[in-house]
Amino acid sequence: MSRIEGVMKALKDQGRKALIPYITAGDPAPDQTVGLMHTLVAAGADIIELGVPFSDPMADGPVIQHACERALVHGTSLRQVLGMVKTFRETDDSTPVVLMGYLNPMEAMGFEAFADSAVDSGVDGILTVDLPPEEADQVAPLFTARHLDAIFLLAPTTTDERISAISEHCSGYVYYVSFKGVTGASNINVEEVAAKVKHIHELTALPVAVGFGIRDAETAAAVGWVSDGVIVGSVLVDTIARNQDDPAQLKKALTDLLHPMRQALDGLAS
Amino acid sequence: MSIKLTEDMLAMLPDTRGHFGDYGGRFVSETLMDSLMTLEKEYLRLKKDPEFQAQFDYDLAHYVGRPSPLYFAERLTKVVGGAQIWLKREDLNHTGAHKINNTIGQALLASFLGKKRVIAETGAGQHGVATATVCARLGLECHVFMGAEDVQRQSLNVFRMKLLGAQVHPVTSGTRTLKDAMNDAMRDWVTNVDDTFYIIGTVAGPHPYPLLVRDFQAVIGRETREQCLKQAGRLPDALVACVGGGSNAIGMFYPFFTDESVELYGVEAGGLGIETGKHAAPLSAGRPGVLHGNRTYLMEDENGQISSTHSVSAGLDYPGVGPEHSWLKDIGRAHYVSVTDDEALDGFRKLTRIEGIMPALETAHAVAYTMKLAAEMDKDKIVVINVSGRGDKDIHTVAQLDGIEL
Numbered sequence: 124m125s126r127i128e129g130v131m132k133a134l135k136d137q138g139r140k141a142l143i144p145y146i147t148a149g150d151p152a153p154d155q156t157v158g159l160m161h162t163l164v165a166a167g168a169d170i171i172e173l174g175v176p177f178s179d180p181m182a183d184g185p186v187i188q189h190a191c192e193r194a195l196v197h198g199t200s201l202r203q204v205l206g207m208v209k210t211f212r213e214t215d216d217s218t219p220v221v222l223m224g225y226l227n228p229m230e231a232m233g234f235e236a237f238a239d240s241a242v243d244s245g246v247d248g249i250l251t252v253d254l255p256p257e258e259a260d261q262v263a264p265l266f267t268a269r270h271l272d273a274i275f276l277l278a279p280t281t282t283d284e285r286i287s288a289i290s291e292h293c294s295g296y297v298y299y300v301s302f303k304g305v306t307g308a309s310n311i312n313v314e315e316v317a318a319k320v321k322h323i324h325e326l327t328a329l330p331v332a333v334g335f336g337i338r339d340a341e342t343a344a345a346v347g348w349v350s351d352g353v354i355v356g357s358v359l360v361d362t363i364a365r366n367q368d369d370p371a372q373l374k375k376a377l378t379d380l381l382h383p384m385r386q387a388l389d390g391l392a393s
Numbered sequence: 394m395s396i397k398l399t400e401d402m403l404a405m406l407p408d409t410r411g412h413f414g415d416y417g418g419r420f421v422s423e424t425l426m427d428s429l430m431t432l433e434k435e436y437l438r439l440k441k442d443p444e445f446q447a448q449f450d451y452d453l454a455h456y457v458g459r460p461s462p463l464y465f466a467e468r469l470t471k472v473v474g475g476a477q478i479w480l481k482r483e484d485l486n487h488t489g490a491h492k493i494n495n496t497i498g499q500a501l502l503a504s505f506l507g508k509k510r511v512i513a514e515t516g517a518g519q520h521g522v523a524t525a526t527v528c529a530r531l532g533l534e535c536h537v538f539m540g541a542e543d544v545q546r547q548s549l550n551v552f553r554m555k556l557l558g559a560q561v562h563p564v565t566s567g568t569r570t571l572k573d574a575m576n577d578a579m580r581d582w583v584t585n586v587d588d589t590f591y592i593i594g595t596v597a598g599p600h601p602y603p604l605l606v607r608d609f610q611a612v613i614g615r616e617t618r619e620q621c622l623k624q625a626g627r628l629p630d631a632l633v634a635c636v637g638g639g640s641n642a643i644g645m646f647y648p649f650f651t652d653e654s655v656e657l658y659g660v661e662a663g664g665l666g667i668e669t670g671k672h673a674a675p676l677s678a679g680r681p682g683v684l685h686g687n688r689t690y691l692m693e694d695e696n697g698q699i700s701s702t703h704s705v706s707a708g709l710d711y712p713g714v715g716p717e718h719s720w721l722k723d724i725g726r727a728h729y730v731s732v733t734d735d736e737a738l739d740g741f742r743k744l745t746r747i748e749g750i751m752p753a754l755e756t757a758h759a760v761a762y763t764m765k766l767a768a769e770m771d772k773d774k775i776v777v778i779n780v781s782g783r784g785d786k787d788i789h790t791v792a793q794l795d796g797i798e799l
Binding site for chain 2: 177178179180181182183184185188195200201202225226227228229230231232252253254255257258275276277278279280281282285289300303304305308
């Protein structure tokens with residue numbers, strides 16, 4: 124059982140929901156990322172999604188675009204991101220880490236070299252935004268062979284046929300994109316999400332985590348109620364942007380944001 | 394390596410997943426997959442629909458003004474002193490470039506699919522103008538994304554688009570040029586996917602765009618083939634076209650793929666020189682990667698981050714290229730070369746002064762290379778340049794380089 128599966132199963136047994144924060148590696152600076160990952164865990168994260176910065180993040184809104192730009196100013200490369208995970212693992216061998224990014228940096232490194240290094244660094248899952256399963260036949264087997272979870276996106280526009288097909292390529296959890304749009308927008312409709320997630324649950328046994336549009340305890344609880352976990356990205360990245368010059372204040376601000384979400388999600392269990 | 398292409402082989406390209414060999418495909422986030430699959434299905438149906446094709450042909454003849462002439466550039470031929478140089482006059486199309494062939498076709502698709510809102514990206518502004526034009530004619534809402542730097546250097550086209558009723562969105566992210574305009578167009582599309590048709594301006598992007606843009610532009614090569622046989626009595630020996638994304642080049646080359654005797658030359662933007670790194674020539678100096686929904690040759694750094702590009706011509710200032718060109722390069726069917734900004738400007742001036750035809754700076758790259766190529770060829774050979782656009786939009790750039798204030 125992979126680390127992600129283990130965490131998801133334990134949460135399910137406890138009737139709890141996964142809290143999955145996203146930050147962009149190298150933002151605001153590479154030497155702060157590992158510390159921020161520990162902060163997220165201390166504030167209640169079950170799994171961390173660590174963004175690999177890319178020059179052309181087509182699926183992202185301005186908040187994460189700017190995070191990529193800040194990280195790339197420091198030259199944050201995929202190899203360095205893998206190094207950050209390795210350092211994180213020195214003091215945390217239980218929190219799963221999912222790398223989230225675009226295909227080209229992985230292709231430039233070489234898929235096999237990347238997969239080997241991901242395992243060696245203690246990465247648990249890979250989510251490649253611009254890689255639908257139809258194009259994953261080169262890459263996905265390399266992940267599967269190394270017990271890395273390949274996580275794919277489902278969207279409001281995904282047909283039933285595709286939900287089933289994508290789920291078969293997927294392991295760990297599926298990432299349901301809550302609305303049509305880019306990250307950081309705020310047009311989430313909880314009723315629509317609830318209906319779609321319920322439907323996805325009928326088509327796959329995998330846990331369903333929902334991302335896009337979750338910004339506070341209230342939206343986290345509302346979406347957590349109907350899913351197996353929530354992914355929180357842009358609101359955290361925005362907090363990093365606003366506190367980038369004050370590391371101590373940044374840790375406090377992230378904790379103040381994430382902790383109420385944790386409490387709200389755990390409130391659903393009781 | 395070079396292999397002989399046959400009609401049977403071409404019928405299988407791209408494959409059902411949009412691949413040209415190792416290139417092309419559909420690398421987008423899940424939200425767009427359904428729309429792309431629907432577009433592919435509908436396009437393959439309409440491609441065989443006589444009503445759709447008749448409408449397309451009618452519009453090309455009566456709105457665009459096709460066929461465009463194939464003109465023997467007698468004086469330029471004499472000055473160069475080698476092969477005969479002929480010009481395929483896409484600059485004479487309505488709106489002044491080849492771009493309208495494609496926007497007519499895609500806007501027709503949008504109408505058949507019932508989409509009322511159109512988005513487009515543009516570099517030099519030619520595709521933006523061509524899109525705004527067909528949207529005005531069909532009464533469609535039009536939004537054009539354009540890099541903030543290009544908005545400045547192509548202000549004439551920006552104003553044309555506004556006059557045509559389009560909303561122009563300057564893009565300030567990244568390098569503020571064509572690639573960033575395409576990023577923002579994709580972001581708009583993913584947000585408004587239900588009611589919006591994305592008219593991509595070149596033979597790049599996720600499948601089926603490289604296929605349908607090529608099909609709409611192939612009228613250039615079909616006409617050229619027919620005209621050359623009729624006017625010169627035989628096929629040309631070489632075709633030369635500039636390559637940014639590569640739509641005018643594919644449109645010219647495609648109907649000649651199986652004519653082994655016809656050499657194909659795609660001319661990339663060499664900028665300040667390939668050796669300086671300040672250029673926009675992924676086929677000459679890049680490597681395969683994935684950007685904007687397809688695998689193709691790209692300009693990128695060792696970590697897979699897309700490089701910033703440089704060209705005097707906004708329409709060629711793009712780090713990628715259509716996947717079919719990547720395939721043509723690898724199988725050796727087409728040659729990809731580059732000329733510098735200075736050489737292109739020389740081509741611009743020569744064609745203007747010798748033939749009285751002012752080409753776009755994009756096209757000027759093809760002119761400049763042809764002058765070198767034709768000089769080395771026998772006098773009985775025929776070279777055809779695809780004059781993809783006219784140069785009015787570039788006079789501010791040229792004046793500025795000359796230190797003249799207009």
